[in-house]
Amino acid sequence: MSVTDDQPGATTGPTREGYFGDFGGSFVPEALSGALAQLAEAWRTAQKDAAFTEQLDRLRRDYGGRPTPLYRAERLSEAAGVEVWIKREDLAHTGSHKLNNVVGQALLTARMGKPRVIAETGAGQHGVATATAAALFGLRCRVYMGAEDVRRQRLNVVRMQLLGTEVVPVDSGTRTLKDAINEALRDWVTNVDDTHYLIGSTMGPHPFPTIVRELQSVISVESTQQFDFQAGGLPDAVIACVGGGSNAIGSFAEWIDVDGVRLIGVEAAGEGVGTGRSAATITEGREAVLHGSRSIVLVDDDGQVQPAHSVSAGLDYPGVGPEHAALARSGRATYVAATDAEALEGFRRTCELEGIIPALEPAHAVGWLLAHGRAALGDGARVVLTMSGRGDKDVDEVLEVGGFDVGVAKAFGEDAR
Amino acid sequence: MTAADVQGPAAIQAAFDRAAAQDRAALVIYLTATYPDPATSHACMEAAVDAGADILEVGIPFSDPMMDGPTIQAANQHVLDAGRTVSDQLGFVADLRHLDVPTLAMTYVTIADTRGYARFADECADAGLSGVILPDLPAPEAGPWVAEARRRGLATVFLASSVSTDERLAAIAQVSTGWVYAAGLLGVTGVQSVAGEVTAELVTRIRAHTDLPIAVGIGVKDRDSAAEVARFADGVIVGSAVIRAAGDGDPDGAPDRVHALVGELRAGVAGR
Known part of the structure; x- marks a missing residue:
């Protein structure tokens, strides 16, 4: 927890109330003002409370399986022409990095005395993590999920339901993550007295981007130590996929002030930058307000939010967290994009070369690295790549979209339907 | 009448004063611009005024209206799907100048911010609008917008909520002109009924911070709820119910349906 609101002028973290440079703020209906102030206060006091930190650490270790390993991926390195160290968030409980944030916010929910949580989810990973924490803490839980995402991430819908959570498909708008967030915000405006909105990414109104960043920074707190111990010295680059940007901000956090380490965020380019079927927000978007903060957003000249497109439900979002917008503008981090096709290639190669079935989201980072890593970073560059989740949830979608020939399994699957 | 009487905060104050002189609350009617189509919408605006609306709120659609329930969301989406731009909407508004009531734009901060606050204020004032309501712009973030609105003489109406602290109510009163918008419930438009007490x-609580009129919206839908709110507020705002009247059924009948509903609401605000 290196940065707080009380340190204006710090090189990282927010400066004026809830702002990262020109980005952030709190653009929400007045009805949420009380809940956001209460959350900021709960967070402030929790950070000073040794019992909170102890509880968080214990849950992460004993329940969540942290620390996650840092692993040198030999065969993938050979294929990419750079030395790839994989930060294995896919091995954490619930199968992604999402629990890091959720456990912390669930503790805050308990401290605020609220009996109910709501969440949005795209790929379902944040929904599953929230459903898990709700079960663990005895909270009522409702998760909003775009109807299109319910279809393509069916496994995670079933997992949430098994965990006792009510999953509400959202049929408005583009029927994806953006619309799930709108619906969650409407629920929160209505039920703010007894409900905490457990936002899953480093987005939304202040103080969410800061809280989520700090809770996810455990990824780089571990990886800085692990890299030093296992590899020695500093990596040349840290790379992570970016939708809203929670795993990326957690992966970057401890490296931001370290000179010489490049930070690379990989957005989803869908069918390609410039095709109008992309989710590469920083690459293609402009400054605008979405979901409570000012950041970079895919909007048209009127400010109407444009539909994003990505094969990955978790990256299929037309906005990005405000700190990423600030890191992009300052040049401290670089944001690139990988197409659906590159992501599917990254997915396939990670399976075949490393025995790891990755989620489609980090498969974008792998795909970019395979296609562009050597040229961009230099032969043999040392790279820490965050494998933010595992890919069980994506298997059906990959078979359908990727057209992979899985032989007997495919034939069997069709017979079984 | 001087220019200030027909446009801007003074015109809004005059509308509240006229209602108060008749011992009733002012009636503020929300309609989404060009919904369900420009001609029908224009006729609905005229019908609303003819039936007794004191002030019009004209909705300029945004793709992600987080304060709105299903009715206004659908109206917004309908207009966006028809390909109408913000410039089209403002052009539509400019054709309402003949109506003898102040008109305000209701939209979201993203629309104003993307255009640039200065340009948006210019275009709204040039279209004859008296003010702008941005329900997702809270007072602490409002400085830059308020400065541009003041420059062009536009009223800035801000929302207050039952959860607002006194400190925030003071800040809301500070940046508001025209009126202060008291949310009638915790929730989005058009779903639940106003929480009276x-x-x-x-x-x-708001009155302790300002002499401006206070109007209540969100959750007011019919004559009875309008009458209930009129007992303690200076104005009553109705949106979703009017949108349903405009949009449900044959467009040719929309102005008559709006007229009938607004007439009922007007009887309600007089029945306190």
């Missing part, structure tokens, strides 16, 4: 208390 809680809202009456909110109105009392």
Whole structure:
């Protein structure tokens, strides 16, 4: 927890109330003002409370399986022409990095005395993590999920339901993550007295981007130590996929002030930058307000939010967290994009070369690295790549979209339907 | 009449004063611009005024209206799907100048911010609007917008909620001109009914901070709820119910349906 609101002028973290440079703020209906102030206060006091930190650490270790390993991926390195160290968030409980944030916010929910949580989810990973924490803490839980995402991430819908959570498909708008967030915000405006909105990414109104960043920074707190111990010295680059940007901000956090380490965020380019079927927000978007903060957003000249497109439900979002917008503008981090096709290639190669079935989201980072890593970073560059989740949830979608020939399994699957 | 009487905060104040002189609350009617189509919408605006609306709120659609329930969301989406731009909407508004009531734009901060606050204020004032309501722009973030609105003489109406602290109510009163908008419930538009007691208390709390009129919206849908709110507020705002009247059924009948509903609401605000 290196940065707080009380340190204006710090090189990282927010400066004026809830702002990262020109980005952030709190653009929400007045009805949420009380809940956001209460959350900021709960967070402030929790950070000073040794019992909170102890509880968080214990849950992460004993329940969540942290620390996650840092692993040198030999065969993938050979294929990419750079030395790839994989930060294995896919091995954490619930199968992604999402629990890091959720456990912390669930503790805050308990401290605020609220009996109910709501969440949005795209790929379902944040929904599953929230459903898990709700079960663990005895909270009522409702998760909003775009109807299109319910279809393509069916496994995670079933997992949430098994965990006792009510999953509400959202049929408005583009029927994806953006619309799930709108619906969650409407629920929160209505039920703010007894409900905490457990936002899953480093987005939304202040103080969410800061809280989520700090809770996810455990990824780089571990990886800085692990890299030093296992590899020695500093990596040349840290790379992570970016939708809203929670795993990326957690992966970057401890490296931001370290000179010489490049930070690379990989957005989803869908069918390609410039095709109008992309989710590469920083690459293609402009400054605008979405979901409570000012950041970079895919909007048209009127400010109407444009539909994003990505094969990955978790990256299929037309906005990005405000700190990423600030890191992009300052040049401290670089944001690139990988197409659906590159992501599917990254997915396939990670399976075949490393025995790891990755989620489609980090498969974008792998795909970019395979296609562009050597040229961009230099032969043999040392790279820490965050494998933010595992890919069980994506298997059906990959078979359908990727057209992979899985032989007997495919034939069997069709017979079984 | 001087220019200030027909446009801007003074015109809004005059509308509240006229209602008060008749011992009733002012009636503020929300309609989404060009919904369900420009001609029908224009006729609905005229019908609303003819039936007794004192002030019009004209909705300029945004793709992600987080304060709106299903009715206004659908109206927004309908207009966006028809390909109408913000410039089209403002052009539509400019054709309402003949109506003898102040008209305000209701939209989201993203629309104003993307255009640039200065340009948006210019275009709204040039279209004859008296003010702008941005329900997702809270007072602490409002400085830059308020400066541009003041420059062009536009009223800035801000929302207050039952959860607002007194400190925030003071800040809301500070940046508001025209009126202060008291939310009638915790929730989005067009779903639940106004929380009478809680809202009456909110109105009392707001009065401690301002002499501006206080109008209540969200949760007012018919004559009875309008009458209930009119007992403690200076104005009553109705949106989703009017949108349903405009949009449900044959467009040719929309102006008559709006006229009938607004007439009922007008009887409600007079029945306190």
